[in-house]
Amino acid sequence: MKIVKIYEDSCVYCHLCEVACIVEHSQSKDIIKAFKRETKPIARCSAEFNYPLSYSVMCRHCDDAPCIEACQTGAMHRDERGYVVVNEDKCVGCWMCIMACPYGVIKKDERREVWGLSTKCDLCPDRETPACVEACPNNALMFEEV
Amino acid sequence: MKIVIIGNSVACINAIEAIREKDKISQIIAVSDEQSRAYSHPLLPNLVIGDISRSDERFYYRSRNFYEKNKVKTVLGKKVVGISSQNRYIKLENDEKISYDRLIITAGGKPFIPKMDGVELEGVHTLTNIKSADKLKKDLINIKKCVVVGGGLIGSKIAEKLAKHGVKVTLVELMKRVLFPVLDDTGAEYIHKELKSLGVKLILGDSVVKLDGNKRVKKAVLSSGKSIDTDAVIVSVGVKPNLEFINESGIEINRGIIVNDYMQTNIDTIYAAGDVTEAYDIVTSQKRPIPILPLAARQGRIAGLNIEGENVKYGGGFPTNSITIGKISFISMGIVDTDKLEILKIKKDGEYRKFIIDDNKLVGMILVGNIEKAGMFNWMIQNRFDVSWLKDTFLNSDFGWQYFSKAFRILRFDRKIK
Ligand SMILES: Cc1cc2nc3c(=O)[nH]c(=O)nc-3n(C[C@H](O)[C@H](O)[C@H](O)COP(=O)(O)OP(=O)(O)OC[C@H]3O[C@@H](n4cnc5c(N)ncnc54)[C@H](O)[C@@H]3O)c2cc1C
Numbered sequence: 113m114k115i116v117k118i119y120e121d122s123c124v125y126c127h128l129c130e131v132a133c134i135v136e137h138s139q140s141k142d143i144i145k146a147f148k149r150e151t152k153p154i155a156r157c158s159a160e161f162n163y164p165l166s167y168s169v170m171c172r173h174c175d176d177a178p179c180i181e182a183c184q185t186g187a188m189h190r191d192e193r194g195y196v197v198v199n200e201d202k203c204v205g206c207w208m209c210i211m212a213c214p215y216g217v218i219k220k221d222e223r224r225e226v227w228g229l230s231t232k233c234d235l236c237p238d239r240e241t242p243a244c245v246e247a248c249p250n251n252a253l254m255f256e257e258v
Numbered sequence: 259m260k261i262v263i264i265g266n267s268v269a270c271i272n273a274i275e276a277i278r279e280k281d282k283i284s285q286i287i288a289v290s291d292e293q294s295r296a297y298s299h300p301l302l303p304n305l306v307i308g309d310i311s312r313s314d315e316r317f318y319y320r321s322r323n324f325y326e327k328n329k330v331k332t333v334l335g336k337k338v339v340g341i342s343s344q345n346r347y348i349k350l351e352n353d354e355k356i357s358y359d360r361l362i363i364t365a366g367g368k369p370f371i372p373k374m375d376g377v378e379l380e381g382v383h384t385l386t387n388i389k390s391a392d393k394l395k396k397d398l399i400n401i402k403k404c405v406v407v408g409g410g411l412i413g414s415k416i417a418e419k420l421a422k423h424g425v426k427v428t429l430v431e432l433m434k435r436v437l438f439p440v441l442d443d444t445g446a447e448y449i450h451k452e453l454k455s456l457g458v459k460l461i462l463g464d465s466v467v468k469l470d471g472n473k474r475v476k477k478a479v480l481s482s483g484k485s486i487d488t489d490a491v492i493v494s495v496g497v498k499p500n501l502e503f504i505n506e507s508g509i510e511i512n513r514g515i516i517v518n519d520y521m522q523t524n525i526d527t528i529y530a531a532g533d534v535t536e537a538y539d540i541v542t543s544q545k546r547p548i549p550i551l552p553l554a555a556r557q558g559r560i561a562g563l564n565i566e567g568e569n570v571k572y573g574g575g576f577p578t579n580s581i582t583i584g585k586i587s588f589i590s591m592g593i594v595d596t597d598k599l600e601i602l603k604i605k606k607d608g609e610y611r612k613f614i615i616d617d618n619k620l621v622g623m624i625l626v627g628n629i630e631k632a633g634m635f636n637w638m639i640q641n642r643f644d645v646s647w648l649k650d651t652f653l654n655s656d657f658g659w660q661y662f663s664k665a666f667r668i669l670r671f672d673r674k675i676k
Pocket residue numbers: 264265266267268269270289290291292298299300301302303336337338339364365366367385386387411412500503531532533534549550551552554578579580
């Protein structure tokens with residue numbers, strides 16, 4: 113299965129992956145609207161830094177996904193493509209998936225009125241090449257087989 | 259093969275999914291004394307106050323068509339009263355028998371009710387299934403004041419929800435803090451504050467010894483001699499495995515059904531998983547029931563796979579909790595309070611971090627506030643990871659992959675090490 117592979121030696125901590133991810137998951141998929149007018153989505157990848165190291169990390173789409181096992185509502189599930197995604201209409205923001213994810217790549221979105229929303233990489237279901245991979249100027253993220 | 263599963267909840271559903279990954283042919287029958295399709299028990303307090311209703315899909319663990327899709331026959335609203343392991347059948351309360359080739363017991367737990375005068379009075383509730391939630395919900399019109407007995411997970415949650423709903427709640431906890439096994443004093447202080455700000459009155463280090471009233475409960479009497487006027491009492495002092503129907507089956511039990519690493523009981527054809535079992539706790543190195551949802555799911559899956567001949571080992575579990583009370587979210591796991599082991603902790607603006615380390619292995623932790631990396635510590639505990647070179651970074655708010663060695667990080671990112 114292809115996932116986003118991480119090549120840390122090529123990362124220059126430019127955050128373009130995060131920008132692309134935010135735009136891809138926005139209502140309009142337009143960068144200005146996504147950043148200035150709409151509710152800005154949370155980036156599913158995180159560029160992390162500890163000089164001279166930097167890398168962007170996101171869900172590894174585990175075979176034995178512990179996040180699915182821990183989910184109390186079945187919101188966290190494997191889709192038809194085999195990737196691990198959140199069903200927003202089922203998520204109740206209990207953060208049990210966060211408690212279980214061995215990579216620490218699930219984020220809390222606490223902006224919904226009633227239920228929190230677990231937010232993670234969905235491997236861009238509307239695209240052939242993930243947005244972060246396409247946006248990376250240095251091939252520090254590549255869409256490849258693991 | 260004919261596979262019968264007792265219980266129709268988390269462990270059962272995960273067993274079904276595992277079986278169907280390998281085997282589309284075997285017959286599967288799920289038997290439960292509840293009427294509903296599998297649902298989320300942690301949402302019961304929300305159900306009581308009407309945050310969520312039974313017509314909301316969120317409440318259910320799997321979609322309506324799950325059973326059809328997986329070719330599972332359900333027998334609902336029927337209690338299992340016995341097992342004949344020699345003749346391989348289970349017996350229902352109406353004397354009906356269902357034969358099996360393989361049996362999985364996922365009967366979960368039930369509330370522990372302490373022996374005390376007055377527990378049979380009207381207005382005394384528990385909260386572990388839909389039936390008890392419906393009963394409490396219906397009774398809400400009679401409840402202005404309520405005493406919650408026991409400040410564990412269920413007690414703290416229902417106290418919070420009822421207080422938000424406008425009920426005057428008094429929470430009585432025997433120990434010196436709520437959520438005793440999953441928080442230390444510092445961590446519990448956050449929750450005490452939240453509960454108090456919602457108007458919950460906390461009585462700690464005291465216990466309810468007697469309930470008074472004519473037909474309906476009117477008063478709770480404490481061991482200190484205090485007495486509290488109340489319209490209702492919710493008993494939430496713990497759960498224990500459902501074991502009545504095990505009686506003469508020959509299945510070995512202790513506090514729960516004893517299982518080996520393959521989720522198999524002492525009888526080859528019978529497996530057990532979830533809250534009903536007593537499985538290996540890798541942190542305390544003993545077998546004991548750990549009634550939490552993620553372990554019920556894992557054990558159910560393993561039982562299902564092993565019935566299909568996969569030889570998958572459980573490898574042990576430990577308690578993990580993710581709880582939100584009021585505005586505070588925390589995650590804790592393993593051993594959280596001890597003075598015998600190495601402890602690293604820090605309390606700073608909006609967060610509390612604590613780690614318990616035994617001979618350079620992480621055995622427990624608490625994160626309050628900043629919780630997003632919690633699962634990385636879960637992995638370290640589960641895999642008995644040597645943290646000697648890493649532990650100095652645990653207290654950093656930005657703890658993450660940047661603190662690992664490059665070689666290890668790359669292997670993990672590439673999924674070369676599980
Ligand atoms: C209010 C509440 C809040 C919770 N919150 C959390 C939480 O935040 N985090 C967490 O990890 N866990 C939580 N839990 C625990 C979690 O719900 C359980 O660990 C999980 O449901 C266990 O699943 P199980 O399949 O083992 O058993 P259960 O879910 O208990 O299901 C067992 C089923 O078997 C049926 N059954 C029992 N005996 C018989 C019989 N003789 N015949 C027929 N059927 C029978 C029962 O009626 C039940 O439907 C909570 C539980 C409750 C009640």
